[in-house]
Amino acid sequence: KIIDTHAHAVFPGAINGYVADLVASRANPTTGGPRTPITDEMLREPMAKHVAAMDEVGTDVQIISPRPFMQLHSVDPAAVTQAWVRYNNTAIAKQVAMFPDRIKGMAGLPQHRNLDLAPVIEELERAVKELGFIGCLLNPDPGEGGQLPPPGLGDKYWYPLYEKLVELDVPALVHSASSQHPRESYTLKFINEESIATISLVESTVFEDFPTLKIIVPHGGGAIPYQMGRFHSWSIRRKQESIFLERLGKIWFDTTLYSEQALRLLFEVMGTDRLIFGTERPGTGTAPNPATGRDFDDIKPVVQSLLDEAGQKAVFQDNAIKLFGDCF
Numbered sequence: 388k389i390i391d392t393h394a395h396a397v398f399p400g401a402i403n404g405y406v407a408d409l410v411a412s413r414a415n416p417t418t419g420g421p422r423t424p425i426t427d428e429m430l431r432e433p434m435a436k437h438v439a440a441m442d443e444v445g446t447d448v449q450i451i452s453p454r455p456f457m458q459l460h461s462v463d464p465a466a467v468t469q470a471w472v473r474y475n476n477t478a479i480a481k482q483v484a485m486f487p488d489r490i491k492g493m494a495g496l497p498q499h500r501n502l503d504l505a506p507v508i509e510e511l512e513r514a515v516k517e518l519g520f521i522g523c524l525l526n527p528d529p530g531e532g533g534q535l536p537p538p539g540l541g542d543k544y545w546y547p548l549y550e551k552l553v554e555l556d557v558p559a560l561v562h563s564a565s566s567q568h569p570r571e572s573y574t575l576k577f578i579n580e581e582s583i584a585t586i587s588l589v590e591s592t593v594f595e596d597f598p599t600l601k602i603i604v605p606h607g608g609g610a611i612p613y614q615m616g617r618f619h620s621w622s623i624r625r626k627q628e629s630i631f632l633e634r635l636g637k638i639w640f641d642t643t644l645y646s647e648q649a650l651r652l653l654f655e656v657m658g659t660d661r662l663i664f665g666t667e668r669p670g671t672g673t674a675p676n677p678a679t680g681r682d683f684d685d686i687k688p689v690v691q692s693l694l695d696e697a698g699q700k701a702v703f704q705d706n707a708i709k710l711f712g713d714c715f
Contacts, residue, residue, distance in 0.1 A: 389687060390707040390715055391441070391449040393560070393605055393643050393665025396479050397433040401425060406471065410459070414466035420474060427481060434482045438489050440669045444685045448488070448715045451479060452524050453495035456565040456573040461531040465499040469506055472497040476510070480518040491714060492520040493560065498529035502537050502544075508551045515555045521711045523552075525559040525602075527580045527587075532568035540584045540602075541591025549597050558601035558639070558710055574671060581609030586618060589634040601710060602637075605665055607644040612656040639710060641665030642690060642702065645672045645683040651693055659698045663706045664690065 405421040441449055453475040459468045472495045483492045494514035496507045514520040525548075528536040538544045540561070552559055563580040566573040581604050594600060604611075611618070622631035640657055643665040644650050653662070664687075666672065672684030681688070691699060708715065 388447045388704045388715060389445055390664060390704055391446045391666050391668070392603075392663045392707050392711070393641050393667050394437075394449045394451045395454040395667065395670060396451045396475065396482065397437050397669070398475075398478060399425060399429040399433055401429060402478075405474065406457070406459070409467045409471055410462060413464055414470050417470075425478070427485070430478055430481050431485050434486060434490070437669065438486055440673070441489065444666075444668065444682075444687055446666075446668075446687075448491065450491045450493050450521065450711070451482070452493035452522075452560070452562075453479065455495075455524060455526070455562045455577075458495055458498075458524075458526070458564045460498050460526055460529040460564045461500045461533050461567060463500075465497070465501050465503065465506070468499045469497040469510070473510060473513075476514050476518060476520070480520070483519070491711075492518060494518070494520045494523040496523055496525065498526050500530040500534055502529070504545075504547050508548060511548070511551055511557075512555065515557055520557070521714055522558045522560060522603075524562045526564050527561060527584050528563055528576075530567075531564055532566045532571060532576065539587030539591075541587040541589075541593050545593075546596070549593065549600050552601070553597055553599055556599075556712075558603055560603045560605055562605060578606060578609045581606055582611055582614075583609075585609060585611045585635075585638060588638060589618075589631055594634050594637040600637075601639065603639040603641060603663070603710070605641045605643050605667075607642065607649060607653045608638075608640045608657065612653050615656050636661065639663060639706075642686060643667045643672075645676075645686065647689050647693070650686065650689055654693055654698070659694065659701045659706075661706070662702050663710060664703050 408417045459471050476494050479492045561584045563576050566576040622628045639661050641663050666684045668684040676683045
């Protein structure tokens with residue numbers, strides 16, 4: 388079975404009117420949903436096209452979450468973010484119910500630049516217990532580059548959220564959202580934040596304090612595989628090599644990379660024990676690669692060409708089941 392663990396929801400364009408209303412009204416009082424209701428059929432149509440895109444590349448099941456750059460984490464007041472994220476999660480749950488054998492839900496969290504984690508934890512619990520979601524997104528910088536960010540993911544600031552993740556036994560996918568910084572597009576910020584998050588985690592005691600915590604760093608681990616020698620060397624200089632490698636081995640990574648060279652490096656540096664298949668299709672990589680004639684995000688054939696049968700089975704299926712449970 389081909390389980391794609393990294394994709395984002397596609398909604399009807401009419402939902403954009405709700406975003407405009409929320410931001411314009413500052414969620415006061417527009418919090419109950421779009422003025423023109425979004426019907427189930429309006430949600431079904433784009434998801435049917437999404438499933439067709441899965442069929443084109445032979446994906447059996449896909450985990451979808453809200454589209455990160457549209458999560459409004461730095462928009463004031465926090466009520467805007469909370470209403471919008473909650474609506475996203477509820478809409479995804481409806482889409483999952485329409486295609487229960489093909490898609491599973493991963494929650495967005497109403498993280499906000501005011502840094503209050505209480506609403507975040509509350510929505511995570513609702514998404515898992517009421518909506519049946521199997522994980523969540525985790526944005527390391529809810530300020531989206533517009534202010535001093537919160538401490539790194541290795542800091543105790545995040546511990547209340549980690550406690551809830553462990554209690555619910557669901558993983559978090561590290562995924563920044565948008566970017567206010569003119570030097571850093573949102574897609575570049577994804578990679579930068581993933582790199583920062585990985586090093587923050589391995590230089591902390593998070594995995595000693597939460598031995599069963601499940602964290603996924605997508606897009607091949609940001610820049611870390613390419614720069615592994617730098618951080619490995621640094622750990623040796625500080626006489627922490629064994630700790631560095633042990634903690635790094637607690638993190639999960641996905642294959643959302645769009646070149647054979649990058650995937651080859653990922654497999655060589657990280658192995659396959661903690662790798663899960665992810666494509667983010669349809670999305671940034673849904674464009675024809677002149678070299679292959681396939682879309683850049685059609686990476687299943689690349690993975691198949693680089694791994695033996697045991698490695699393929701681990702990456703395409705078994706590791707996802709270890710991480711998310713046998714819900715596929």
